[in-house]
Amino acid sequence: MDIEKELLCQRRTLKIRFRWSAGPYLGRFLLELKEEGRLWVVRCPGCGRFLLPPRIVCAQCYTRTPEFPEHWVRLSGKGTLVDWERVHYPQMDPETGTVRPEPYLHGTFRLEEGLLFVHYLGPEDVQESDLRVGLPVEMVMKPLEEREGKMTDIHYFRIVEGRR
Amino acid sequence: MKTREPLQVLGRLYVPYANWVGETTSQFLCELRDKRRLRGTGCSECGKVFMPPRSVCPTCLASLETWVDLPTTGLLMTYTSVHYSFGREYQPMDPPYLLGIIRLDGADTGLCHFLGETSFEELRVGMKVEAVFKENREGNILDIAYFRPIKAAS
Amino acid sequence: MARRTAIVGVGQTFHRSRRPDVHIGELCAEAVKAALEDAEIHVRDIQAFVTGNMELFEGRYVQDMWLADWIGAVGKPGIRVTTGGTTGGTLASVAFELVASGLYDLVLAVGFEKQFEGDTRAGLKTVADPLWIRWQTTGAIGYFSRQARYYMKETGAPEEAGAMVRVRLAAHARNNPHAHLRLDLESVEEVLKSPYLIPPLRQLDMCPTSEGACAIVVASEERAARMARRPVWVKDWTSVHKEAIYVRGGRHSVADLEMAASRLFRRNGIQKPMEEISVAEIYAPSTWAELEWLEAYGFCEKGTAWRLEEKGVFYWNREFPVNPSGGVVCTNPIGATGLIRVAEVALQLRGDAGPRQISRKPTLGFSSAWGGSGWTVAHLLSSSKD
Numbered sequence: 095m096d097i098e099k100e101l102l103c104q105r106r107t108l109k110i111r112f113r114w115s116a117g118p119y120l121g122r123f124l125l126e127l128k129e130e131g132r133l134w135v136v137r138c139p140g141c142g143r144f145l146l147p148p149r150i151v152c153a154q155c156y157t158r159t160p161e162f163p164e165h166w167v168r169l170s171g172k173g174t175l176v177d178w179e180r181v182h183y184p185q186m187d188p189e190t191g192t193v194r195p196e197p198y199l200h201g202t203f204r205l206e207e208g209l210l211f212v213h214y215l216g217p218e219d220v221q222e223s224d225l226r227v228g229l230p231v232e233m234v235m236k237p238l239e240e241r242e243g244k245m246t247d248i249h250y251f252r253i254v255e256g257r258r
Numbered sequence: 259m260k261t262r263e264p265l266q267v268l269g270r271l272y273v274p275y276a277n278w279v280g281e282t283t284s285q286f287l288c289e290l291r292d293k294r295r296l297r298g299t300g301c302s303e304c305g306k307v308f309m310p311p312r313s314v315c316p317t318c319l320a321s322l323e324t325w326v327d328l329p330t331t332g333l334l335m336t337y338t339s340v341h342y343s344f345g346r347e348y349q350p351m352d353p354p355y356l357l358g359i360i361r362l363d364g365a366d367t368g369l370c371h372f373l374g375e376t377s378f379e380e381l382r383v384g385m386k387v388e389a390v391f392k393e394n395r396e397g398n399i400l401d402i403a404y405f406r407p408i409k410a411a412s
Numbered sequence: 413m414a415r416r417t418a419i420v421g422v423g424q425t426f427h428r429s430r431r432p433d434v435h436i437g438e439l440c441a442e443a444v445k446a447a448l449e450d451a452e453i454h455v456r457d458i459q460a461f462v463t464g465n466m467e468l469f470e471g472r473y474v475q476d477m478w479l480a481d482w483i484g485a486v487g488k489p490g491i492r493v494t495t496g497g498t499t500g501g502t503l504a505s506v507a508f509e510l511v512a513s514g515l516y517d518l519v520l521a522v523g524f525e526k527q528f529e530g531d532t533r534a535g536l537k538t539v540a541d542p543l544w545i546r547w548q549t550t551g552a553i554g555y556f557s558r559q560a561r562y563y564m565k566e567t568g569a570p571e572e573a574g575a576m577v578r579v580r581l582a583a584h585a586r587n588n589p590h591a592h593l594r595l596d597l598e599s600v601e602e603v604l605k606s607p608y609l610i611p612p613l614r615q616l617d618m619c620p621t622s623e624g625a626c627a628i629v630v631a632s633e634e635r636a637a638r639m640a641r642r643p644v645w646v647k648d649w650t651s652v653h654k655e656a657i658y659v660r661g662g663r664h665s666v667a668d669l670e671m672a673a674s675r676l677f678r679r680n681g682i683q684k685p686m687e688e689i690s691v692a693e694i695y696a697p698s699t700w701a702e703l704e705w706l707e708a709y710g711f712c713e714k715g716t717a718w719r720l721e722e723k724g725v726f727y728w729n730r731e732f733p734v735n736p737s738g739g740v741v742c743t744n745p746i747g748a749t750g751l752i753r754v755a756e757v758a759l760q761l762r763g764d765a766g767p768r769q770i771s772r773k774p775t776l777g778f779s780s781a782w783g784g785s786g787w788t789v790a791h792l793l794s795s796s797k798d
Contacts (some may be wrong), residue, residue, distance in 0.1 A: 100288050101432045102397050103278040103529075108471045109347065112269040116543050121265035124543070147544055153655040176662060179557060181550055183609050186534035188546070191272040200550065202662055210662050212548065243265055246547050269542050275471035275530045280435040313434075314441040316481035319448070319455050 107191065116243075119148045122162045128243040131235040133169040135209065136160070146209050171233035173205040175253070178215050178225060203231050203251055216250030230254040282313035282322075290402070291395040298365050300324045309365035310399070330389040331408065332362035332369075339378045350400060360387055360405050374404030381407070414512040416633035416797065418643030421451025422755035427592040427624030427743045430528035436470065437482030440524050443625035443748075444483045447520065451629040452640035455484030458629070460510055462521040464493035464503045465747030468535040469527050483522055496539060497783020498651070499523055500626065500750025501695065504779075505649050505789055507630040512646075517635040524625035525745035532621045539784065541656075550610065552697055553618060555664065557610035560700035562663045564612060566715065569703070573718035574617050575603035577699035578741065580721070584728055585738025587768035592622040592743040617699045617741070624745035626752045633797075644758040647776070647792040650675050654786030665786065666708035672780070672788040673709035680792060682776075686711045690774045691733050691760045693753035695781040697740050706734065709780070709790075729771040736760065736768045750781030754791055761795040 116124055119136070126134050136148035140157025148166065151158055159165060178201040184193045199222070201215035215225075216234065234249045241247040279287065282299065289295045299311035299322040306315070307326050315322055337358035343349065356378060359368035373381065374390065387405040395401035423446025425431075431439060440463075448455055461483060463476050472478065476492035479485065495502040500523040507521040536551040563569060579600060585591035597603060597616070606616035636643040652672040654665060673685070682688050692711065696702035703717040711732065712720055720726065728736035735741075737756040740749055757777035759765040774795055781789040 099281060099433075100284060101278060101281065102284045102287055103276045103432065104398065105274070105276045106471075107274045108271055110271045112271070112542070114267045114269055114543055116265040116267055118264055120543055124267070125265050177558075177561075179554070179561075179610050181554070181610055182607075183533075183553065185537070185550065186273070186531050188273050188531075188534040188538045189270055189542075191274060191534075200548070200554070214548070243267060244547070245544060267543055271538065273468075273471060273531055273534045273538070277470065277472065277529050278430075278432040278435060278526075280438050281433045282438070283435065313438050314482055316484075316486055319441060319445055319484050 117150070118161050119150050119159075123147050124243045124245075127245075128241040128247050131238075131247075133171055133205075133211075133233070134162070134166050135169060135207070137165045137167055139165055144207065144209055146211070167207065169209075170206045172254075173203040173211070173231055175215075175225065175227060175229045175231050176202040176204050176210065177227060178202065178222075180222065201231070201251055211251075213248055214250040216252050220252070224253065280313065282311055286311045287397045287399070287401070290399075291397040294330070294391045296328045296330055296362060296389065298326045298328050298362070300326045306366040307364060308367050309362050309369050326364065328362045328364050330362075332360045332365070332387060332405075334373075334381065334383060334385050334387050334405075334407075335359045335361050335368050336383060337373060337378075337381050356381070358387070358405060371399070371402055372404035373406070375406040415514055417508050417511045417646040418631050418633065418636040419628050419646065419754070419758045419793070420631045420636050420639040420641055420643050421447045421453070421629035422627070422758050423447030423450050424590050424626040424748070424752060424755060425624045426590055427622045427745055429592065429620065429622060431526065431623040432528075436472065436475070436524065436526055437479055439526060439623065440479055440522050440625045440627075441482045443524070443627040444520065444522050447522075447627035447629050450641065453518070453629070458484065458518055458520045459488065459516040460519045461485040461488060461490035462493055462503050462506045462510070462519065463490065464495075464499045464523045465525050466494060466496060466499060466535070468530070468538050469525055469532060469746065470529045479522075483520070489516075494747075495783065496787065497695070497697075497746060498750055498781040498787050498789045499747045499783075500752065501754070501779070501781025501789030501791070502651070503751050504628060504630075504754040504791060505651065507628065508646050508649055508791075511630050511632050514632075517632040519630045520627060521630065521751065522625060522627040523748040523751040525747040525749075526623045527621035527746065528623055553609045553613065556618065556698040556701055557613035559664050559704065560613050560617070560698065563700050563704045567718060568715075569718040571604065571612060572600050573703065573721060574612070574614075574699040575600040576718075576721050577702050578603045578616050580724075580727055581699070581735060581739050581741050584736050584768060585742035587728065587766075588737050588742075590624075590743070591738040592624070593620055593738070594742070613698065613700070619697045619740045619744040620742070622743055622745040624743070624748055626745075626748040626755055628751060628755055628758070642762055642795075644761045645794045645797050647794045648676050648680055649789070649791040651787070651789040656785050666704065668786040668788040669705055669708035669780075669782070670710070672790040673778075676778075676790055676792050677710065685709070685778075686732050689776045689778050690772050691736065691757060691770050692778045693735055693737060693739070693756045694779070695740055695750055695753055696735075697744070697782075699741060702734070702739065702741070705782075709778070728768055731772070733770040733772065736765065736770055750779075750789060753779035753781065754793070757791075757793050761793055
């Protein structure tokens, strides 16, 4: 008699906690985001480009950048919609093991200061048919008490009211 | 300018995995679960008997297809005691507990397992031990509850 | 001065979506034994081992230690390589370097992945910087949907172009018994019925998650002369990093691909890559990446790859065979994927590729690996020593 072989597996969940040091550049950026609800960049003293997120050295010209606030520039959080994409497939968040409901929208934004930025495009009921390249957008922060010093302290970017 | 403490961001990893043990180990664990039987595999080139069984010889990479019946008794090769706790998720038993490496009679390799019905003071390298099986077995190496010293008949 | 180096044996598993019948050690043993058999040597002849995968996919760490007694590496020197998507390519590069440097005469490299054991999408997200971008990354699918969108916009390629690539790769994979997806896709229409992941990228445009392993044996010139197989000579190799992408907005840069290929071609006097190179096994995780990257490597002008695809020139029996194995879109055990490219080119140059053997006379071959936010490894292999 040919019995199908039973194959075994061992199931487990890897659960590890971390304390990631954000350092004086990204750490300062995240603190300002959490407490003031603003984005900051550092301007490279060598080649003049904005570094977002701020970092200690420019990877293009290798110039050391100063710590906050010298050469740091506060951004307006406003810009225009460059493009967006609709995410259709379920993905597990490796921090929580939960799956984000889909579909949802990701946007690319051209900030007023010229930089590109990527975040969710909200709110949840935003209609794709209302979206056009070039529409003005603004950053929406989560309520102060919900912020943790993470990029997700930004709730989403939305089309500026009255411009849909 | 106000100085600030650098930020530490609290993060975590939470990812599920299912690691498949393969045909050879599955067969070993199923027989352990269903028949309380311990079988190793032997290499015809090197002449070694492996417990737990392997499908590939570590020395010559030959495929090991010969199964060898082994008793549930063996020799204690070495032992230690564990006193500190690093979380029940990563530890199969609350400390303190005893761990030993047991070479089953007829095997050439050691099997790491718990030692029970004994104390650290009573243990000796080279003493005879036997496997004690769990009542409810699930198909993993912990279906052996522990090994215990074989008491001389009195 | 670097020594001449050759590939003298290759082996791989039959790649599948899942291999519950073997654990990681046994999977690697299959590939290692196949490579040793191909080279007609015993594992004791190997002097050093290079191993690699992406550990986050299986959640099992320090694989170099756990693998040693499954690949015959006990007591021997070895190093683990884990460079993300490029792992397989880097495995080959490190093996080449260990031999070219004069340290060893016979080195074995093995790469593997068992993706069914973990959550590939969650695992891939952990690659992203946790402080900055991990929360929002959509992994490879997000990256390649945008890549496809911009390629279509800039070149005017219709949706059918990606589907044509898929049909070619399916035809190639059907010739390759080792390929994971060997689908009977005969027409563009069938591909266009595939559901969207992120438009315009469809499920069939994207690589699968596979379980499999690949191994190669690398020898010095002197040792290669005493081997059973005709050596495949390693002409050159390189790797290029881009600046990490912190904001993945707009069009993705292909600077790393351009730099890697142009460096290899310049150093080796190759002026017309498509004429001088007889076969390419490129690491392209999607159909659309394959088109754009053939242009980035300099095989054809910008915006023309999809026109050439229409004409069928990339088929295995045509002018410029691209991924005659079926490529990454048909088989993707990630830690092995880059090494499979090298192994497949080696088989082609030896003339041992069986039903997938290219029609063109094989003289020079190009293989690549890609990963992360812009990291390319590229190799140039040759059927002749000089």
